Amino acid sequence: MKPISLFFFLFFAIYCHAQIYWPNDLAYLKTELPKRHQNLFFKLPKKEFNATMDALIKESMTLPKIVIGVRLQQLMAKIGDSHTGIRLTKFIDTSKVIPIFVHWFDDGFFITHTTETYKEEIGSEIVRINNIPIKTVADSIATLLVQDNQAMNKSYLAGYFCLPELLIYFGFIGTDEKVIFQLKKENEIFEKEFTVGGVKKLNVELPIEKKRIGDQNRRAFFWEKYIEADSIYYIQYNRCFSKESEKKYGNRKRAKKYPSFKKFQKKVFATIKEKPINKFIFDMRYNGGGRAVVARGFIEKLKEVEKINQKGKLFVLVGRSTFSSAVINAMDFKEQTNAIFIGEETSGNPNYYGSARSFKLPTCGVRVWYSAKHFKYAEEESNSFLPDIAVPVYFKDIITGKDAAYEAVKAY
Structure with a gap:
């Protein structure tokens, strides 16, 4: 494991230096969020949302910033949409931490x-x-x-x-x-x-003995490795972004810094053709989302490869960090291939509110995130995408370098 900067996990907290008038900011949030969100009250009753906001607005000028932040985030959590909320660290003094x-x-x-x-x-x-x-x-x-x-x-x-x-x-x-x-x-x-x-x-x-295969290159958007000893072809897909998708849907300047999924895909299918492959792993355990379209063409092409698309030969790894567009891609594998899913339940679920947008509160500048769309990829409602084979993550495995999900694939 590499040294971690606290500020990476605390989102580089920025303080509101301008004069803040909380009643106005909170009243703005109360009005704007229901207008902008695709369906804010799908779970939390509108009456409860308004009553909570009214009470917070009334008390806000006498409350410490941390209290406003916590109560606001608790309300956001009740909305039930993981793409909607605030960054709580904007309300916290992150210059003082427990190390x-x-x-x-x-x-x-x-x-x-x-x-x-x-x-x-x-x-x-x-x-x-x-x-x-x-x-x-x-x-x-x-x-x-x-x-x-x-x-x-x-x-x-x-x-x-x-x-x-x-x-x-x-x-x-x-x-x-x-x-x-x-x-x-x-x-x-x-x-x-x-x-x-x-x-x-x-x-x-942590003084780990060796890195698990899933931890060897987590910063890469995507990477592959043919493990000759096991005749396993391992693909790790960490981000639903690529040079091609960013150029088409995002920032063309940023696209220049992103790797090409088109080139990566070409290399993968060349390896599939050349190497003897007993099992094929597509690892999305650390993929927090992006654009589902990046991997969709890959999945559609892979389903046509008889050498790989067989029960007991194609495996998809999912986990607690699999979220948003990565869950959509998991559903793509489930619907189009014979993949067996191994790992943990995902943070995201197949039917969800997403396509996150944001607006700023007028005086404090705190950004409020909300969902602009609703996505439905499963007929049955579920709170998560569940693997076929659940594999827990134990502390001792991190120390010894045992990747239990990879071992479960080998043992299948």
Whole structure:
């Protein structure tokens, strides 16, 4: 694992330096969001939305910014659309953080990145914060997230543990600069005091023995590898973007920096023709979306390749970070091919509100995101796309480099 910049996870928080008049900004949101969203009240009753906004508008001039942000995001979460919301970190002082990054594995919450000061705590499981069970903390933070499925929580929830201002809001810690964590490492439970402060980079990472194949090149838009020992052709598809799609639908200048999926596809099908392939893997576990059209031509062509499109030979890996357009592509595989799906349930679901747009609140400049379209790709309503074979992600597997999903393909 590479060192992680805290600001990458905190969205480069920008403060509102101009004079802010919250009643006007919130009233603007109350009016604009229902007008712009494709169907804002598909889940949350309009009466509840208006009553909550009216109460917040009335109290806003006496409330701290963090309180306004949390209450606003909790309302957004109730709307039930994961493409609609605010960036809560715009309301939080992110110059003061607890110097850790936490990941939610199926066997617990573990510290995966920290600073040199706390290097002995790397790899520890968090049992309690300030003597409060971690489940209690997680349940409160979950109110900030759309509760379509557990995958959404697993993807984003643990990232908030490093924000003391948020933990103070929920009453888990005091206002001093010290936070006590109860940790577990090598079956020993102990306490560790963390100092809140300014941290630019978490440069101490997990001492992993080797990288899992799924973690070897996650920054690449897409890449491929023929694994001769297993006769497996592995494709990882991390972003639904390409030079061609960006040139046609997006920013032509940015398109110059993007890789060509057309060239990539040509290489993949050449390899399919040349190599003996026992199993073919298309890995979308870390694909957060983009434009579904990028991979659709690839899938349509692959379904015609008898050598690959067979039950027990074609596998698609999905997980908690599979979202939006990547879920659409998963549905494409399901409807058009004989693929077997392995991994975790996805954060996104086949029928969803998306095509995200945004507008700014007038005085504070906070951006509000909303869905402009509704997409329906499944006849039955579902809160997630479920794999045929569920494979949990355990902390120990990350350390040893075992890719359980890849191993499940091998064992099939």
